[in-house]
Amino acid sequence: MRAHLAAMGLKRDLADIPGDLPDAEGVLRLMAQDKKVQDGRLRFVLARRIGEAFVTADVPRETVAGMLHEALAAR
Structure with a gap:
């Protein structure tokens, strides 16, 4: 899947x-604006x-925040 996304330029x-991104909490605040948010809970489409x-x-907010923190630190 990742190779396909890369091949498509995504x-x-x-x-x-590129450029500056907010911290993990900032990204979570942006994610909270997504149309899949329901009753204040992030919903994810997974495969x-x-x-x-x-x-x-059923993805704990702490898990998402931790993943975002790690990914942002790796930039």
Whole structure:
């Protein structure tokens, strides 16, 4: 999937985005504006495998914040 996104010229990682980005909490605030947010909870479209996607809000905010913090630090 990642190779396909790269071949299509799409961003795969926060490191692929040029310029300054907000910190992890700032990114979370921006994510909170997404149309998939429901009752104040982030919802994610995830894939178990190709052709088998599902929507879930069962991703702890702390997990997302931690991943964002690590990804931003790696930039």
